[in-house]
Amino acid sequence: MTLDLHDDVVSLTRALCDIPSVSGDEGTLADAVEAALRKLGHLEVLRDGDALVARTNLGRDKRIVLAGHLDTVPIKDNLPTWTTGEGDAQLLHGRGTCDMKAGLATQLRIAATVTDPRHDLTFVCYDNEEVASVRNGLGRLVRNHPDWLAGDFAILGEPSNSGVEGGCQGTMRVRITLRGKAAHTARAWRGINAIHAAAPVLAILNAYEPRRPVVDGLQYHEGLNAVNIQGGIAGNVLPDECVIDINHRFAPDRSIAEAYAYLQEVFAGYELEIRDQAPGARPGLDQPAAAEFLAVVGKEPAPKFGWTDVARFAELGIPAVNYAPGDPLLAHTDEEYVPVAEIRECERVLAAWLC
Amino acid sequence: MTLDLHDDVVSLTRALCDIPSVSGDEGTLADAVEAALRKLGHLEVLRDGDALVARTNLGRDKRIVLAGHLDTVPIKDNLPTWTTGEGDAQLLHGRGTCDMKAGLATQLRIAATVTDPRHDLTFVCYDNEEVASVRNGLGRLVRNHPDWLAGDFAILGEPSNSGVEGGCQGTMRVRITLRGKAAHTARAWRGINAIHAAAPVLAILNAYEPRRPVVDGLQYHEGLNAVNIQGGIAGNVLPDECVIDINHRFAPDRSIAEAYAYLQEVFAGYELEIRDQAPGARPGLDQPAAAEFLAVVGKEPAPKFGWTDVARFAELGIPAVNYAPGDPLLAHTDEEYVPVAEIRECERVLAAWLC
Numbered sequence: 206m207t208l209d210l211h212d213d214v215v216s217l218t219r220a221l222c223d224i225p226s227v228s229g230d231e232g233t234l235a236d237a238v239e240a241a242l243r244k245l246g247h248l249e250v251l252r253d254g255d256a257l258v259a260r261t262n263l264g265r266d267k268r269i270v271l272a273g274h275l276d277t278v279p280i281k282d283n284l285p286t287w288t289t290g291e292g293d294a295q296l297l298h299g300r301g302t303c304d305m306k307a308g309l310a311t312q313l314r315i316a317a318t319v320t321d322p323r324h325d326l327t328f329v330c331y332d333n334e335e336v337a338s339v340r341n342g343l344g345r346l347v348r349n350h351p352d353w354l355a356g357d358f359a360i361l362g363e364p365s366n367s368g369v370e371g372g373c374q375g376t377m378r379v380r381i382t383l384r385g386k387a388a389h390t391a392r393a394w395r396g397i398n399a400i401h402a403a404a405p406v407l408a409i410l411n412a413y414e415p416r417r418p419v420v421d422g423l424q425y426h427e428g429l430n431a432v433n434i435q436g437g438i439a440g441n442v443l444p445d446e447c448v449i450d451i452n453h454r455f456a457p458d459r460s461i462a463e464a465y466a467y468l469q470e471v472f473a474g475y476e477l478e479i480r481d482q483a484p485g486a487r488p489g490l491d492q493p494a495a496a497e498f499l500a501v502v503g504k505e506p507a508p509k510f511g512w513t514d515v516a517r518f519a520e521l522g523i524p525a526v527n528y529a530p531g532d533p534l535l536a537h538t539d540e541e542y543v544p545v546a547e548i549r550e551c552e553r554v555l556a557a558w559l560c
Numbered sequence: 561m562t563l564d565l566h567d568d569v570v571s572l573t574r575a576l577c578d579i580p581s582v583s584g585d586e587g588t589l590a591d592a593v594e595a596a597l598r599k600l601g602h603l604e605v606l607r608d609g610d611a612l613v614a615r616t617n618l619g620r621d622k623r624i625v626l627a628g629h630l631d632t633v634p635i636k637d638n639l640p641t642w643t644t645g646e647g648d649a650q651l652l653h654g655r656g657t658c659d660m661k662a663g664l665a666t667q668l669r670i671a672a673t674v675t676d677p678r679h680d681l682t683f684v685c686y687d688n689e690e691v692a693s694v695r696n697g698l699g700r701l702v703r704n705h706p707d708w709l710a711g712d713f714a715i716l717g718e719p720s721n722s723g724v725e726g727g728c729q730g731t732m733r734v735r736i737t738l739r740g741k742a743a744h745t746a747r748a749w750r751g752i753n754a755i756h757a758a759a760p761v762l763a764i765l766n767a768y769e770p771r772r773p774v775v776d777g778l779q780y781h782e783g784l785n786a787v788n789i790q791g792g793i794a795g796n797v798l799p800d801e802c803v804i805d806i807n808h809r810f811a812p813d814r815s816i817a818e819a820y821a822y823l824q825e826v827f828a829g830y831e832l833e834i835r836d837q838a839p840g841a842r843p844g845l846d847q848p849a850a851a852e853f854l855a856v857v858g859k860e861p862a863p864k865f866g867w868t869d870v871a872r873f874a875e876l877g878i879p880a881v882n883y884a885p886g887d888p889l890l891a892h893t894d895e896e897y898v899p900v901a902e903i904r905e906c907e908r909v910l911a912a913w914l915c
Contacts, residue, residue, distance in 0.1 A: 374746060376745075376746070376796070378795055389865075389866060390731075390783055390785050390787060390807045390809055391729060391731070391783065391809050391865040391866035391867065392781075392783075392865050392866070393770075393783035393784075393785050393809070394770075394781065394783075398765070398785050398786060400762065400765075400785075400786035400787075400788075400789050400804075401762055401765050401766050401785070401786060403758075403762055403789070404759060404762035404763050404765070404766050407755065407756055407758055407759035407762060408759050408763070410753070410755075410756050410759070411756050411759050415748075415749075426747075426749065428745055428746065428747075428748035428749075429748075430745050430748050430753050430755075430756070430798055431753060431755035431756060431791070431792075431799075432745060432755075432792055432793075432794070432795050432796070432797060432798070432799065433755075433791065433792030433795070433799070434755050434758070434789050434790070434791045434792060434802065435789070435790060435792070436786070436788065436789045437786075437787055437788030437789060437790070437805070438787075439787070440733055440787050440788070440805065440807060440835075440836075441731070441787070441807060442787060443785055443787070444786075444787065444788070447789065449755075450792070450795065452745045452795060452796060454745055454746050454748070480795075481795075510744075510746040510747050511744060511746035511747070512746065
């Protein structure tokens with residue numbers, strides 16, 4: 206498997222897709238990308254597992270990080286890639302086209318073609334983004350080699366309809382376990398129904414009014430939702446337990462600790478068991494490098510409501526935005542595709558900004 | 561396998577237990593009971609599957625039905641039977657001792673020993689009481705041979721601590737399905753959370769005040785309880801469905817139709833899907849035969865809150881009570897046992913009443 210990073214960006218996207226790389230099985234693709242990066246000659250190439258870092262060392266004042274994941278969700282009879290339509294309306298279909306081999310291709314094209322960039326550049330291609338957070342290759346680089354990721358501003362190649370989606374909201378999942386006392390329903394006065402005890406918790410969720418704070422110029426929109434409820438032993442028994450899992454999405458002006466304190470206030474009197482958590486990321490659009498980038502993109506930036514790996518850069522103090530071709534709502538669908546014109550547009554924008 | 565119905569009632573209880581007869585596997589025990597009943601000579605014996613009916617035809621004014629099921633819940637290393645303690649404190653342990661071979665033994669002893677009863681007698685031994693209602697052997701007799709069950713008053717040998725537990729409450733299970741619209745929790749405003757929609761249903765359950773009507777002299781106690789709640793798709797998705805199963809226990813002054821109309825009123829605006837239902841049974845303690853029986857028992861009767869097969873007699877217009885040794889709260893437990901003194905007491909009471 207060989208890749209030519211001097212190839213046309215659409216051909217390169219197809220080549221990156223057509224080497225299957227479902228999470229945990231990115232080795233072949235990582236090998237091919239590593240070989241192609243080394244062949245360029247002007248980049249220092251580093252590797253940790255199936256994560257690659259390639260960078261210029263030109264002594265520029267600023268360093269820009271361009272990052273994308275190598276893996277995809279499982280293939281559903283949607284490889285190799287195929288196209289429909291013609292010209293500006295052409296679409297490239299297949300697993301990974303949208304999430305996120307097209308974004309990766311635009312970044313790798315910059316690696317190959319922008320050999321004398323205005324800022325030093327660091328390219329990051331990593332594994333296991335589509336699976337449990339503990340396996341995430343970017344997270345592993347943050348732990349093992351934070352110095353490899355040093356930079357002033359980062360672009361993450363998650364699909365964003367070729368507009369800038371700034372930062373991301375944080376997410377936290379908490380569990381409330383309501384306790385009761387089991388009893389036969391024919392003698393209910395001997396027990397306490399744990400499902401009935403869920404009523405005030407659901408009432409709190411119904412009364413919730415989301416904050417919509419403006420952070421670095423972008424308006425976020427928080428959320429508080431039960432995502433699971435389970436209770437019941439048998440058709441004739443008062444259940445002694447009812448479990449509610451609640452997901453809170455919080456704007457990047459709040460830390461995890463602040464978000465948790467807020468939940469404790471909202472659910473005063475209930476014990477909250479944290480099931481998982483991930484911080485948000487400020488969009489950092491007030492940074493000079495970001496402002497330059499926005500000017501080249503020429504579109505109004507939008508907030509990113511969902512959580513993405515930009516938050517891992519935020520943890521390192523690096524402002525980061527999502528920018529790539531493709532509609533994020535198509536990610537993970539069996540019908541995922543990317544408009545070919547958007548791939549070319551993103552490559553042009555990145556090149557114009559960095560040349 | 562042979563049974564001797566002239567044997568001591570405690571030995572007979574042990575013999576009935578020690579022939580395993582888990583629901584669906586009652587054939588060996590039914591054969592043994594049938595042979596023993598036929599050997600008595602003074603009874604007409606009828607059989608439908610593993611259900612047996614044996615009766616006197618003495619032309620008495622009244623007919624009493626004595627009924628008990630042959631089957632048990634699964635054996636849990638608790639057979640053959642064993643005893644602990646001595647004298648009045650002796651306990652008989654093992655599967656079926658409490659539910660309900662002891663009650664069955666007292667009835668079969670009456671079949672053997674009361675050959676010239678004051679009332680005509682019908683003995684019913686049936687299969688599959690401990691499993692789904694559609695398999696119930698008494699229900700099958702009601703459908704196939706209602707004439708075999710004709711009578712003026714019935715005693716069901718369900719454990720009742722050797723007191724009379726009159727009638728039974730009806731039971732109905734309804735399902736409420738709350739609908740929403742799935743959406744990513746990071747963009748909750750695009751969806752409708754079906755779990756949150758459960759709040760008013762649970763509030764209704766919390767506000768419920770049970771009726772405690774007196775029926776034929778016994779005070780019942782109704783109930784309305786969620787017995788199951790399920791909702792949730794994934795940790796980052798607003799669920800589009802939440803299902804609540806609700807069990808209503810209603811006193812025997814209400815029919816199924818009246819109980820359902822009541823639920824429709826309580827849950828006005830919600831669609832109720834009936835999952836199962838069974839009518840209650842009035843205790844009928846105002847009947848002359850019942851009054852005679854109560855006088856011999858000499859204990860204050862109590863209402864039966866749970867549902868039992870007495871309701872199947874009620875459907876045929878036959879008042880029925882639960883009467884047998886053993887604590888109903890021990891039924892189905894691995895530790896089930898029956899006090900030996902209660903077995904003897906129940907046999908004495910039945911004999912004194914019917915001789």
